[in-house]
Amino acid sequence: MFQAKVVALILIWWSSNIVEDAVAGPDINLINSGCSNYNASSLRNFFADLNATFSYMRGEVKNNNKHFGTTDQARGDALTYAMFQCRNYQSKNDCLVCLNTAITQIQNCSKANGARVIYDGCFLRYESERFYNQTNELGSGVLCGNTISSVTGFGEAGQQALMDLQIATPKTKDFYAATKTQVVGGSAIYAIAQCVETATETNCLNCMQVGYNNLQSCLPYTEGRSYDAGCYMRYSTTPFFADNQTIDITPYFKHGDSSKKWAIIGGGVGAVVLILALFAWRLSRKSKGVPRADILGATELKGPVNYKYKDLKAATKNFSAENKLGEGGFGDVYKGTLRNGKVVAVKKLMLGKSSKMEDDFEGEVKLISNVHHRNLVRLLGCCSKGQERILVYEYMANSSLDKFLFGNRKGSLNWKQRYHIILGTARGLAYLHEEFHVSIIHRDIKTANILLDDDLQPKIADFGLARLLPGDRSHLSTKFAGTLGYTAPEYAMHGQLSEKADTYSYGIVVLEIISGERSTNVKDDEDGEYLLQRSWKLHERGLHMELVDKAIDPNEYEAEEVKKIIEIALSCTQPSASTRPTMSEVVALLKSKSLVEHLRPTMPVFVETNVMPREGNSTKLRGDVKNESTHFGIAQQARGEVLTYAMFQCRNYLSIKDCLACFDVASIQIRNCSTGNGARVIYDGCFLRYESERFYDQTAEPGNGVSCGNISANATGFKAVGQQALMDLQIATPKIKGFYAATKTQVVAGSAIYAIAQCVETASEPNCLNCLQLGYNNLQSCLPNTEGRAYDAGCFMRYSTKPFFADNQTIDIAPYLKHGDSSKKWPIIGGVIGAVLLLLALFAWRWSRKPKRVSRGDILGATELKGPVNYKYKDLKAATKNFNAENKLGEGGFGDVYKGTLKNGKVVAIKKLVLGKSSKMEDDFEGEVKLISNVHHRNLVRLLGCCSKGQERILVYEYMANSSLDKFLFGTARGLAYLHEEFHVSIIHRDIKTANILLDDDLQPKIADFGLARLLPEDRSHLSTRFAGTLGYTAPEYAIHGQLSEKADAYSYGIVVLEIISGQKSTDVKGDEDAREFLLQRTWKLYERGMHLELVDKAIDPNDYDAEEVKKIIEIALLCTQASAATRPTMSEVVVLLKSKSLVEHLRPTMPVFVETNMKTREGNSGSTTVSSSNATASISVLSAR
Template structure:
């Protein structure tokens, strides 16, 4: 866990002004109860040096928080830069309805600026919700020096028995919270006590399981100072703990009178009817035309229209709960991270049933393009299925981030085996199967799927390997639909420098032959075991494509083979030469000379080795003259996850 930030320390030293109203009558009610009785509040000892900018950033954060707090009961957000930046967290009690949660949060935002108008940090703690903001991140903070306890009500008539019973209650709810994603309620009775004792524990959802446990242990010590009194609370940075002889949380009634059953039935059928009407509305509200426009992208350099993400827009196998993903990834612990891109990270998730998954966390607020890529990837990959495409298990749109959940690929991405130090050496047989599997997947996308799809970012980092090292194409964030009635699209360039076809890199001229070119570059990398460019090599070998062409023209193509494969008993010279020839056909400078991916599959699976002879593209000479990449104008290229530019949302796994 990170060390608390320096600006948080003064806040921790601030004396909380605990304004406790008269003891509320926490009885079970049928009407709404947002529980806005204040438990405490606190302000930093440091004021902002730029009240106008800080207040505006705080206002923006509050507006961002409300979008998720009203649907999930939890939200984090940040806005601004430098010392005027604001980080915010809001969370409601799990037993609060979303309507009451919204009311509680609204009251908290009003009160916190009254108490702390210019301070760089503040907290507002109600019985039903919690709100905090700082000028530095604090989301993983469990404890601080500003913790406190609140003791109210009168002493028990049997203090020793009461204290023993309360101690058992606290141990019980702490244990339950540890197993229940940081939230638990319970009650306990004892012979000799007039009333049961009720308890509630709640951790901030940004804490890891261990941090939550640490916070609740400390809170237990704090609240024990209230023992013998009938109501006690502990308030800390990462958790809230309370016991009371009053039933202060919602408990479902056990009575089932006929009138209640009728009301339940009426409400159920009414809800079903309402959902049906909403589905009809959404079908007409979001027609296929909008889906098509979103995926096909802007034409003639025009930007696509703004798009608001809703769950109704997606098809999915399963809609995941944010908390379940948070627990599966150990609160997105750094040790669970297996990949990273410019707009998000990928974490390994292990669910309670033992199922493993790859969880891609996108920071949508970081860039407007991420929202586009999230919509694109979810809609597109859920609309197609193939054994050589990574499978989307589901998504989560309700939470502080947008999350995609994929099947877990235990052998990570292809680039880690080709260019990294891995324990598993890829044999030629394995490499050929990867080359063939990738070709099958691309042929399906370009020609066989219900929609003609252009991937636009085929490279080793986007080819994942399953248990048997079968290839699966991943990362559809830059994909585009290709209209049946058009020969090409003109768009902003997207992809990775070195894998991008020249006509696309220079003119934005997009056809299915762009994916074919990228595939050809990928095949050359798989055969040679080296990257498309390596500045540590001689000038003749620096660019992989140029080197491969020179070897081919001099009838020395077999010299391209990865030295690690030499001497392998299964090494098939004729098959390797055929694969190299296919790769060079795929990387022809003129798009019309490149084969379709279905033809590539046919050539790879054919017993013959007699194909059309590739010709030396003129652009290779231009590359050589200009030292590789500078002759091609990549100024308008959309960013991608390469060493040069880290922006594409790739699932690029790193072994741990």
């Protein structure tokens, strides 16, 4: 109590002594403030230091007219570092006012040992550690105005002004510049840029580049600010400094004597113009695919970029070790900073001699460039040079989840953050499994493959192992690939792969998130149990709380919520894949209050990651070793009806004497299995196994394991050499008689890697290869440690820097790395090679000059994953019989739609737009291409390609034979939830109606017609925009006030649901002139009177539906049409509600707003408001089969 009073007195004393009365002055608009999470150690000394610091700063401004200063204060062992800066256009008095205001504001941080506050006119910061040379280490921010400039060319002029500032400011004396840029008659842009004076020119430039990039999101708004730890940029159409305070920055764009340059430049300009003209003519004749950036423009919606190798090399400092972030499934990952200041993650793959790694690279590009979801990591681009393949991803500063659970940031995640990671990961997997237009199985879900963004939101990464699941298959049979400890038993043991294998892995990840423990960690005090076993036992005994990470504050979570999530995790790890929930069900369960009864978990299968069962003795096998000098043998014994099958194998480098000794030890060890009817034991030198069933041809079915050394090699290039040695062994060993190989590979002088690979002799060559490929993949986790072993039912691999066999026991495997009899090929090849090389050289030269956007079809190959094709106009004209009226399907938002049959027989829907004189229609066309070519979801119609000729713009869609929607709610809700909440930027459709929901052959709904869609910036709750859409489906706040948010689509969805249930149009009127009612009004009155079943379409057989289900769906529709947008559910909540049994009580609907199509709005019996229709642009659409 006494200590608390002392602290309070100190605070009162500090605030009364250090703060002068702040007076209102110019540019004290607060931009940003922040406090450290840590308190100062000695408060009396700390506040005294700050008092002295702020007094010194005031003196610097008042007495010396300084606009920048730093000071260090020390009392005792504690140091306080502080910095202030005013914008150079400020007068001394204005600077002093701003500084005093900042001092007042920073007082709110109280005892924090660090804080900063940023105003338009100044900034102030203090820390307990020196920070003067920091510029963008604390992170950056941007603040945009809310008025869009109507001046033509404003955006371009603003960009140029800011670009000039970012280039010039780091070269000025005080790192400050101010400019005024004229736009058109009387309109101007005022802009400043400033770095702290303690920065270096390079750091200032880096900070400015980040600020410039951030401000791109503000243009064409009339003002914007970007701030960082050591720099500030601002522009506005309103003057905030005097015209005579501008600085001439043109000298900073000149280097040397420019007068001498112009003569040189002029001399060569003619030739350059000619070359560029030829180059442009050649580019105009290309039609290989849609280069998205040319059409799309918006940064959020660009396709993957084809980066230059030299740029990525520079960005990663030549792929230096200090930039290395970690290792993905098939390559090392580096942090890179591009020339524009953007930080990216660069994944580099060396193919070597492996065609498999080329396939893995292409597989990852195929998948990640097509899937778009905010819980999946985004591919920005790629690069190919020689044997190197490079992928460029968005950078996640917080790295991967495993660092927060098991690494140097262990214990830093609170319960809320862990819950959102669990939910976000489930959403990402649900999209891959059920919402993308083909099912994708990731195959390697683990904490290391879940990255965290700046807000600690999860993003699933590393698609190197992912596989497509055909729509007509419940599972695939494939060799195992993944990470032990996360693998579903049916996949690890039998190679049966389905989406439920990812579900199992997800369950393990959830248990790791809750417990903060690795799935493979064994508790010595609990009978050697792994995490899954321990979780189940605690669940059985009702002791769920004992599993929770002790680093989490118990006040942050409820016991019932923890229990529910543990039960979900255990449901995901059920022994039978069919009993595990789907990932969309997991999302719904996470959002619900408790589990439904049929999803209560049962005991899972416990698969250990270092399975080494032990087996018994066999006199016959020992005799084979001793008498026949063999290193491999099998035997069968029968007593009565019981058969026993056995196998042994020694490594070929062992002598017979050593092999016999190893066999004897194994025989003794395997007796520990006692009465078991099967066992195995594996040693470095031999292995022994017996079973009650025949197993001789098995190689990878019962599970596998890996054992790594704990010493990391310091030899340069060790890992790369080790990878190559193991890769060569996995390729060669299956081709060698006896399935055994041993190699010695030199690393550096005196250092070498000894390695062996061996399969059981009863295996087939393909099975041996599959087993060794798995072993090779597992050993990647050991490198660069100096030794490692991978073992399986039928193979063994080992490497070490210590010799474990003699040099003369190596086997020359070089002949087995060649394919076919090359000696016969060379005479044939030699006869044509000259001409071929010449043609290839010309071809390569032409193709090297292509545009730099990645054409997906060229890389990807798979039909399901191709990007949009650039169709020829003549082909589409022929497909539609010259856009014949008999082929016309209807009219979309901005064009007629025709049925077309392409030359390959494929039936498509072709949407044709004639621009005329309207630039708006051009924008609408580009908008639709932007959106639909980037969104991929099985409930959204797919864009196949496009075409442009003269004033005509054409889009080609998949054809839907079943016309428009008359039923099926769930898919439509899922599609909208994806647009609003799961794509990496929010998309508002703006025209949801039954005519824009198409049905495929299986009557699954697909949302179409994106001509009106708009992006919603992340920091905005709504947009203010003029109305566009279809009356009768439009939310009142949008129709009347132009306020647009995702909830406008939710309202339209509610209307569509009522139409589906009733079989009536929303605009149909019932009743006489005085009491006419539209569908929404009629629905509400029936619901109020408990007569909702009267709304159901009489064409539906009453035996087909449950009354409670109808009531629930009507309630959901009415919730979606609530008067206030804030009270409507999100579309992901709608998906959950559709899956639940009934609505929760607090979600009961209230009376909606009734909007008539003549724009007269009535709420209950209140007065009406009439709105002029002159501000509305409505589309009334008629559409038949598409």
